[in-house]
Structure formats: structure tokens, C-alpha cells
Amino acid sequence: MEQTLLSAEGLSGLIFLALVAVTVIGALVAVAAQRLVRGIAGLSLCFIGVAGLYYFLNSPFVAMMEMLIYVGAVCVAIAFAIMLAEPRSEDKVGKTSGLGAVFGVIVGGLAFLGLALADKHTHWAGAPSKLNSGSLTEVGKALLTSYSLVFELISLVLLVAIIGALVLAQSGRDK
Amino acid sequence: MLALSSQLNTYLFLAAFLFAAGLYGLVQRRSLIGMLISGELVLSGASVNLMAFNHFLAPDPTVGQIFTLFIMGIAAAEAAIALSIIIAVYRNYQTIDAEDLHDLQG
Known part of the structure; x- marks a missing residue:
């Protein structure tokens, strides 16, 4: 199926790819940033991407609630907590142990591999018919x-x- | 490549990635707030998974949306409680580094 880039489908596909990239980059920043403030910025970026994905999944209301609750409330609350309680990060940088990161990569990588393989080798049978449109x-x-x-x-x-x-x-x- | 948004596997892989990133953060982070951020990532991976199955496979497409809304409510409550616990811990110990909180070690 060949799609030109400037058709409506092509543009929405591009937007989808951008949303996936935003989600992945946001998640990586959220877990890997040295300073917690950057981590929370990455987390809100990731949530914005996820809200866009919900829009693609035909549920704009859930996308709006994601923006409202996660980006608007949870991230801001965590940002306030960071401002109240973040340790001075300069003396933290040298203290990060390599062991935790290694274990983290092993655990996270195994979880991703397992889930991805399970996805790949399962035949998902869809429902024969929808009961309703799933509208708001x-x-x-x-x-x-x-x-x-x-x-x-x-x-x-x-x-x-x-x-x-x-x-x-x-x-x-x-x- | 441009038709990725209409395939179930795209969303499932992305959800698995979010879950794995959250697990990595939970293991690797040393501060309590970093762990809370990673926990939110795990929850959002679960939500993406539910929404994808809801859109592509479920006979009743409202169930997944409602489930995701409830997950959001639970996550908001969890974040509020966890943050106030973290603030209380910070008041008592002047730190939120999990390895500096020795008093509860056996």
C-alpha cells in the first residue's frame, strides 16, 4: 500500500511517528536524567505523547483527561515536591552506583524482550462485531x-x- | 511505515517499552521521587496497553476507556499520597535518597 507523504493519511502517519518519538524520548529522559527536574520534564513530554496516542486510538476524551490529570496535575505536583525536597544535585552526580544501572538495564531489557516476544508470537483474535461506537x-x-x-x-x-x-x-x- | 498507527503491535511494543523504562528507573533511581516518576511510567504503559486492546479487539469499546480513566484516578491518588509521604520523610531525615533511610532496615 503506497501512500504519498502529503495525503491526509501520510500526514497523520507522520504525526503518529512524531508522537511515538516524543513518547520514547520523554520516557528515556524521565528515567535517565541526572537531575529530577529534567526527569519530570521528560515525564510530562512522555505523557503528552501518550495523550496523542489516545487520540489516534479514537478516544479524544481520554486524551484530554490525560493532559488534564497527568500533565496538568500529577506532573505539577511532583515538580512542587522536587522543589521542596530535591537534594543539591552537584554532590549527587558522583554517587550514582554503576551496579544499579546495570541491574536496571538487565531487568528492563528482559521485561521488554519478554513482552515484545509475547506480542509477536500471539495471534490476537478480534471481536466479530462492536457493540457500540465507543463515543463519549x-x-x-x-x-x-x-x-x-x-x-x-x-x-x-x-x-x-x-x-x-x-x-x-x-x-x-x-x- | 506511515500506516503504523493502525496496527495493534505498534501500541503493544510502545507499551512494553514504557513498562520496561519504568522498571529500569525503579531499579536504578536512588531518590524516592525518581522512583515515583518511574512508577508513573509503568502505569502509563499499562494504560496504553489497555487502550490499544480496547480499540482493536474489544467487543465493547467503552470498557477500556473507562478502565483507563479509573487508572488515572488511582494514579492521581497514589501520587498525592506518595508525595506527602516523601515530604514527611524529607522533614524527618533531610534526605529523599532511599539508601540514606536506614531506620527501617532490619
Whole structure:
């Protein structure tokens, strides 16, 4: 199937490749950067790429929530924590042990190889027909009917998390 | 090459890469916040996986989206708790390096 670069499919393919590159580079920066601030910048880059992938997977709402929650809230919260608690990185650079990196490469490489081989050697059988279009309307209906209990539970979990975070951050405040 | 976005394997390989990068970071990072960042990468690999299966294979394409939304909620709660624990640890020990936190070692 030959596609010209300037057709709509070709352009969307290029954008997809760019998103994949952004995701991969962001993930590498997030785990390999010496300073944590650069790591969190890489993490938000990676999340932006993942949000683009969700758009390609036909779910723009999840892509928007990814931008809103991960890039907008989680990354910013982690950035604040880094500003509050990052050690001076100059005296850290010499202290990184090579052993951890070697073990990390072994563990990560084995996990990637295993998962990739499992992907490659499995024949994925698709569903014969789709029940619905997977649009935002259908998602909303399912959230308030089939998944209403989980919906309630997750709001409870978030409430408990907020209270717990406040209590944890409160203790030892006067030190 | 330009038709990669319509193949399931592309997303699965990418998700495996994100998961493996997160594992590498979890093993290699020494600071607690670095480990938290790597954990977020692992979670996002899982989310990409679910969304890919949801789009290509699932009979009901809302299930994966809802699952991913719930993962986001859990991840936000986890990040909030973990960050406040890290701040509390920093107040008590003046460090967030995992190897300097000796008090809980057996």
C-alpha cells in the first residue's frame, strides 16, 4: 500500500511517528536524567505523547483527561515536591552506583524482550462485531449504569487520598 | 511505515517499552521521587496497553476507556499520597535518597 507523504493519511502517519518519538524520548529522559527536574520534564513530554496516542486510538476524551490529570496535575505536583525536597544535585552526580544501572538495564531489557516476544508470537483474535461506537456518550452511559459502583468507589478513594495527604503533610510541620 | 498507527503491535511494543523504562528507573533511581516518576511510567504503559486492546479487539469499546480513566484516578491518588509521604520523610531525615533511610532496615 503506497501512500504519498502529503495525503491526509501520510500526514497523520507522520504525526503518529512524531508522537511515538516524543513518547520514547520523554520516557528515556524521565528515567535517565541526572537531575529530577529534567526527569519530570521528560515525564510530562512522555505523557503528552501518550495523550496523542489516545487520540489516534479514537478516544479524544481520554486524551484530554490525560493532559488534564497527568500533565496538568500529577506532573505539577511532583515538580512542587522536587522543589521542596530535591537534594543539591552537584554532590549527587558522583554517587550514582554503576551496579544499579546495570541491574536496571538487565531487568528492563528482559521485561521488554519478554513482552515484545509475547506480542509477536500471539495471534490476537478480534471481536466479530462492536457493540457500540465507543463515543463519549456511550462512555458516560456506561459510567453511570454498569460502572456506577466503581465510579462511587473511586470518588471515595480520592476523598480518602486527599484527607490522607493532608494528614501526612501536617504531621511534623512544626519541625 | 506511515500506516503504523493502525496496527495493534505498534501500541503493544510502545507499551512494553514504557513498562520496561519504568522498571529500569525503579531499579536504578536512588531518590524516592525518581522512583515515583518511574512508577508513573509503568502505569502509563499499562494504560496504553489497555487502550490499544480496547480499540482493536474489544467487543465493547467503552470498557477500556473507562478502565483507563479509573487508572488515572488511582494514579492521581497514589501520587498525592506518595508525595506527602516523601515530604514527611524529607522533614524527618533531610534526605529523599532511599539508601540514606536506614531506620527501617532490619
